[in-house]
Amino acid sequence: MTEGADLVFPPLLWGEEVTTDAFDHACRRALLGCDAGLVAWRATPDLLEGALVLAPDVPLSRAMTMLPLCGVGFQNALGALAPPEVAVHLDWDGGLRVNGASCGGFRCMAASADPDAVPDWLVIGFALPLLPENDAPGTTPDRTSLYAEGCAEVFPPALLEAWARHTLGWISRWEQDGSRGLHAEWRGLAHGLGEPARQNGQTGLFVGVDEDFGMLLRDDHGTTHLIPLTTLLEPAP
Incomplete structure (x- = not known):
């Protein structure tokens, strides 16, 4: 493992290159009390992984906004590096889509699941x-x-650096101005909005999200169901 010396991260973020799963490494480091701002990453010939450790100062229900925010940061980063004809969209549950097809995605874990x-x-x-x-x-x-x-011309470490920069920029904007700008950006990138969807065993029309990006599904009887982002959390060890 190195300290990510070859990559340039924005202020407040710092990198660790790993040889194992980057998400698992970041979660272990967080569990042991590492400082917020760690970006664990791994690049192999066929896979790029990155994980960011955060220390929220708001309840988990609101902090989970970081999931779509990181997705928007990724779309902005890849959009700046990829050919202009490449379309990048976001699934509500963290999935990434490139030119309409599933292409990896995001996952999340927190110290507590209490919203x-x-x-x-x-x-x-x-x-x-x-x-x-x-x-x-x-x-x-x-x-x-x-x-x-x-x-093929997108250099994975450069994409990781760009993701870190764009994500940090969105975090700063969210902290200063609230969620309005992020909501507007995300809605333009959301895949499946306005279409039938199934999530957590609930089916309905995906009509939008609430203030904290919880999914709103309207069933055949006209009842709208809220599925919070916290339902996407993986259990902490």
């Missing part, structure tokens, strides 16, 4: 496939990889 408590730490991480999962990508048209979508 009303301020967690000691929150980790948001992503995994992005760089190469097709097999030699016949046409057999999985709903899944793709970065290089299969015309992004």
Whole structure:
């Protein structure tokens, strides 16, 4: 493991290159009390991973806004580096889509799952496939990889750096101005908005999100159900 010396992170963030799963590493470091701002990362020939350790000062229900925020930061980063014809969109549950097909995604873990408590730490991480999962990508048209979508010239470490910069910029904007700007940006990138959806066993029309980005599903009887982002948390060790 190195200290990410070859990568340049913005102030307040610092990197650790790892040889194991970056998300798991970040969660272990957070559990042991590392400072917020750690970006654990791993780049292999076929996969890029990154994970950010955060120390929220708001209840978990609101802090979970960091999941879509990190997704917006990723879209902004890849949008700046990829050819202009490459479209990047975001699933509500953290999934990434490149030119309409699933292409990795984000995951999250916190010190506590209590939505009303301020967690000691929150980790948001992503995994992005760089190469097709097999030699016949046409057999999985709903899944793709970065290089299969015309992004072979995108240098993975540069994408990670850009993600860190854009994400930190959005965090600063969110802290200063609230969620309005982030909501507007996210809605323009959201995949499946206004379409039928199924989440946590609930089906309905995906009509939008609440202030904290909880999914709003309207069923066939006209009742709108709220699915909080906290339902996406992976259990902490």
